[in-house]
């Protein structure tokens with residue numbers, strides 16, 4: 001064999017050996033790790049707000065004036081396949097969320113306890129305690145009341161034992177959060193009719209996400225749910241809601257962008273009644289361009305939505321979704337919504353992103369309506385029922 005043939009043969013042997021070794025080794029460890037990480041990321045990621053692959057439903061033609069609802073023409077997405085996901089069991093979810101709440105509010109709890117365990121509880125220290133509560137958005141009056149009551153009890157008991165003082169603080173905080181409020185969601189309709197839950201709030205407060213999260217909780221409780229995408233102002237909102245629905249296998253009724261929200265709400269309730277659903281959850285746009293416009297829009301949705309139901313069956317629950325990070329601004333928005341619709345419960349979102357948990361107390365006092373649920377993250381199961389004790393314990397645990 002001449003030298004040239006030897007070189008060619010040698011090169012071929014090397015190439016074959018390399019190809020074989022690659023084939024036998026399979027994907028590299030780092031590629032596997034990347035796939036694993038991608039799978040974990042997907043499992044944990046919030047629902048995309050990007051338009052999905054499904055097309056819009058046929059048009060909701062608009063309810064016209066609210067004397068006579070238009071023929072409901074928003075088209076539902078009947079889901080025959082099995083739901084893509086099973087929501088996390090409540091016990092697991094709550095344990096995780098409690099830890100998250102404790103983390104976001106730990107500075108507040110720690111700050112208060114540190115102040116209360118100072119050697120001397122003088123005027124300046126009590127003022128600092130009051131300021132700390134005000135900084136946490138508790139509201140000036142409530143902070144003053146709480147400090148007054150705590151001060152009096154510490155004086156009467158005459159002890160500075162840290163455990164006792166901590167317990168007194170816990171009791172006073174629970175008192176202002178008000179454990180006597182009824183925080184059950186009204187999700188049982190009368191006489192076999194679906195309960196209708198309307199979700200309102202300003203853009204970006206987390207309405208659509210909250211509707212999706214509530215649907216998951218209800219599905220986990222074995223309830224049949226229909227979603228109504230009455231946020232027709234933003235096309236992506238309908239897509240986003242449909243995606244949430246698909247994930248847990250519930251039907252979403254929607255209309256084209258710009259169609260009448262009242263018509264979509266009507267169609268959703270009609271579909272819910274027709275299919276024997278337990279709950280119809282209606283997402284709204286709630287643009288706050290002016291109070292008159294908002295009043296017209298939400299007032300009409302409220303009036304028209306329950307027409308497919310029996311006489312006298314009104315909306316069972318109107319949930320106001322408020323972004324906890326918006327502080328005083330959020331409170332002003334809450335007041336406007338409260339004037340426009342009768343709010344029956346508050347969902348405080350994004351409590352994971354703020355140490356200002358005191359807003360819970362401020363908004364309840366201002367509106368006279370209980371906080372029923374809290375949002376503690378963008379993930380699908382990051383919604384928790386609110387309890388006064390649970391909230392305060394998480395606050396003081398940090």
Ligand SMILES: Nc1nc2c(ncn2[C@@H]2O[C@H](COP(=O)(O)OP(=O)(O)OP(=O)(O)O)[C@@H](O)[C@H]2O)c(=O)[nH]1
Pocket residue numbers: 046049201202203204205206207208209210231234237284285348349350351352353374375376377378382
């Ligand atoms: N960190 C955190 N983010 C949240 C929470 N709830 C919602 N979000 C995020 O807030 C953003 C707005 O949520 P949406 O549900 O689209 O808000 P919306 O009120 O429906 O907004 P519009 O459709 O524009 O009216 C999204 O990025 C959500 O993932 C929460 O509890 N914690």
